[in-house]
Amino acid sequence: MSDFILSCCSTADLTKEHFEEREISYICFHYEMDGKQYDDDLGQSMPFEEFYKAMANGAETKTSQINAEEFIAYFEGFLKQGKDILHVCLSSGITGVINSARIAKEELEERYPDRKILVLDSLAASSGYGLLMDRLADLRDEGKSIDEVCQWAEEHKLNLHHWFFSTDLTFYIKGGRISKASGFIGGVLNICPLLNVDNNGKLIPRFKIRTKKKVIRAIVDKMEEFADNGLDYSDKCYISQSGCYEDAREVANLVEARFPKLKGKVEINYVGTTIGSHTGPGTVALFFWGSKRIN
Template identity: 70%
Template structure:
């Protein structure tokens, strides 16, 4: 069996500690905050609390994906050391970063013909992307080779369910995803949109729910309805949040009460600065293995 590494991007929204403990490699996106450039390095350069407070205070944010040259510089040391590479990339429904990774793959495989690079479009985001990467590590630790893991991911990644809600529409309005009129009415009526991710890896609004308590109940209901084995679900569950830990904890408590066979406690992570630049504060996302996603 050839030596290989499993790699992802910082948009998997896990902690540096988690990635290191699971022996997972990662490369960072970039963002700007009021014109100052940072690496999206899992909160190392700028704590998430400071980032979201700056957004609430009116700071301008901008994100940029990893380019092909950066991927080449990142991949090449592994190839030089005799490792093949399995890289999982942020959903192509949200970013073109997988194209940069594939350009780097083509260039490097010409230079290192004895090495192999496999690139998977995860069709996932935030800690859902992280849950898929973590599964790849489980499969590696069970003895699978790189090609087997890649095949498993391609066959099963659409069974990774994503559900999101937001209690603050400010940044959805600012980013143009909700009109000013709809957003203003939504804020007045305390509307919390509930979204999921389709099989093209795009976020799709599904429901408009009035009130935080109701949307928390509804997102857990979606897991009860859609998880593998329903209430006997025995997989892992991840949650990510943008500066609203108490809301994430409320969802986690309901999940843990509903699924007694859950694989460990619900793991809660921060929505990182790349995805958080678009959602703003007030977003909670729930991730679990379940029914295959549809195309609508």
């Protein structure tokens, strides 16, 4: 039994069952839909299909991060059990939630001077963040200490690649990531932007690709370009999708065909309600280990 808790935010976008099986604890972000408050609790309060259908029908969403008081209550439960904590946060390039976690850490370290609380910036998001957590669980299960696991995460988190595309630009325009003019032209020309997460953990548009068929090929080409050992990649690959499973399945089929040494089948998850509130339906994201992200 490990002497520390491995923890993250619900925005790591794995299933409740996956978190439980790997003994990874999580704390939930929050979102609001048409004025009603919900926890981002991995589709428990509102099934993902229902969530994305509502967005497609015009429901208004907004999100709120976890505050310091919530982190204090969450962390303290583990500290009272005599456990140390390694908490990995959603990328600081997307949210300031790490600041709340650090405030909680400072306050609780005064109350529990014999306990260790480590707070780490993942510089990752969605099931890419989940892929990082899964690897950290492997290291913990191998008997690595909390400091060793934390150090490994700091040294290797930029080896985690996130590539994603969207076939619906509505919510990217709403959020200001794509201008209205560009969005209009993109819609007319059937452009599907290909984006990734940079070395600062921010979402960056990289390419404008015309037609869904071409962007699906392009995203798998990016995996071939950057993955460890190229076509001999032998690690795990995750995909997350926001109400467009068939598109995600098409990407997964291409990955499984092109990378025969893949560790198991591609795991397809939902983009959770926090990140999905900003992407809307129609986004597919591909995550894998590869060369270090340098820009």
